[in-house]
Amino acid sequence: MPAFSANLDANSDQVSPVLFLCYDDVTFLDLAGPMQVFHAANTLRRKIGKVAPYQIKLVARAAGQVKTDVGVHIEANSWQDTIVSDRGIIIVPGGPGVWDSETQASVRDYLCAQPQEVEIASVCIGAFLLGHAGLLRGKQAVTHWKYCSRLQADFPETRVNADSIFIRDGGIWTSAGVTAGIDLALAIVERDFGHTLAADIARGLVVFLKRTGGQSQYSKILETQAGIPDGRLSDLHAWISDNLHKPLPTETLAEQLGMSTRSFVRYYVSKTGTTPRKAVENLRVDTAKRMLLDYPLLSIKRIADKCGFQGEERMRRTFVRQFGSTPSEYRENFGPTQQ
């Protein structure tokens, strides 16, 4: 069987170890989500008279209790006593403990000692532990939307694809924030046993087998405007906000600062890392998002006008491009809950 294709033959009775790597201050849900998926796969396979395919184990540097981020203690085995076969997979959840340098070092040593055939998967900021172990070099990867730019900065040889829910690159899987671990585990089960089993598990857990749109639809737009220690730019941004309903070509912005368009663009990019055009679009989108939620009775057309989108359709296209969902879907998904 070639490495990194289907681990398990749907008709076989082979057992594949799935190790969940635990450390102090691991995010409880990063662990529980994927675990429940593999457990459900075992249950459903047993129901049709097959062997439970996934041998689920919690492993940590030392046997005993591990404290999760929510304060719950869980029992783990020592990873030194736990051998992973070449058909195994190690899941590395995220959590505040990821930033601990001792954790980084010990996880690195453990992961680097594995045979090359063992697959490694991270959930959320667990990707940083993979990075420290050198496993993301030359790979595509994703992490929680809040930490994507940091992952890219910390591991420049990695191609971070911030909008993915999960990415597989060879034997390395990474996934987006927290609940994306469920999507990741479903994808592994689908790879191993096909669509029907994965879909049954998804329905059982009441999640989608495949989400529409990428993780950025869940995140706030990156606010180019935040925290720039430059009074001139702050003033400019305030002026843009006040004039959002008007067309705002780069020339007009340059005029505001009394600069030529060319020097203004160079200056702006050097200060913010983004172009003025993109910054205006971000401000429009950001304002539209806030208005969609804060003024539930205002029509999307009116919001598009107020934010300077030159028409509802233009706003719709921008939203779909940026979040994979339309303004009305955004309002639906993030608006106040009505019971």
Add this chain to the structure above:
Amino acid sequence: MPAFSANLDANSDQVSPVLFLCYDDVTFLDLAGPMQVFHAANTLRRKIGKVAPYQIKLVARAAGQVKTDVGVHIEANSWQDTIVSDRGIIIVPGGPGVWDSETQASVRDYLCAQPQEVEIASVCIGAFLLGHAGLLRGKQAVTHWKYCSRLQADFPETRVNADSIFIRDGGIWTSAGVTAGIDLALAIVERDFGHTLAADIARGLVVFLKRTGGQSQYSKILETQAGIPDGRLSDLHAWISDNLHKPLPTETLAEQLGMSTRSFVRYYVSKTGTTPRKAVENLRVDTAKRMLLDYPLLSIKRIADKCGFQGEERMRRTFVRQFGSTPSEYRENFGPTQQ
């Protein structure tokens, strides 16, 4: 402060106990999902200089380790030693352990001993424990889609609303299957601290604050046709399946069995609990769902024709009514994952 309205004033520094009730074979994710939400609320409130509002505790009949359904052991306090104040909430997760009669009896005694002001919330089939404690009498409630009809049968004085993601009725909250516990917890945080905090938590966990559509979009359509011990009806259903692309008025079906339309309808309803018209619609929808997934390249129009929907728009409307999502969204959400 009136009972069952906002528990916590957004500006107050009051602390509210949130007790997670554990028992053997509790579903790990039923517990972890809501727990992570309340923990995130604590973290975000602390970040803005406020007191962590939720005092999260695991409680069980006896102090010590509790075995969850996935095999992980977690540490719990004894519920006898844990006092819930009148602003508290008790979360009752689901899990295979729900069917244990000793668990049912002990949870009943514990819940019935609580002051009336304490709110009680269930996740997934945890609703059955609330039912056994008599808490669902005269209330609206929901549970996992697979168990809704059983909940209705076991507790006839409850109004089961099978399509909800969660329901609040007075001080009693119930929620749909497994991950709906996250939606439930977000709704409680939104009630307590408003939309912005809940939306921030949802974005942090990479979930939607409000899902579009009810839980039935995640479930298989109830197959009226399954398991009816009546040869004549099985034959009829087979004939319907073969002729699904044609119009199938009730008169035509009655002719197939050589009955008058009136006696046929009476006979059909008595055997299946549903009308022939509804049964035909269910078969059309069920077939369309299978085709959407199994033939990813077939257009929705063609599928609508083959399933006898008389047009794509008619199929779309039926899907939206039944699942809260369109055929193409259904295909997106449940179709094979492409990487």
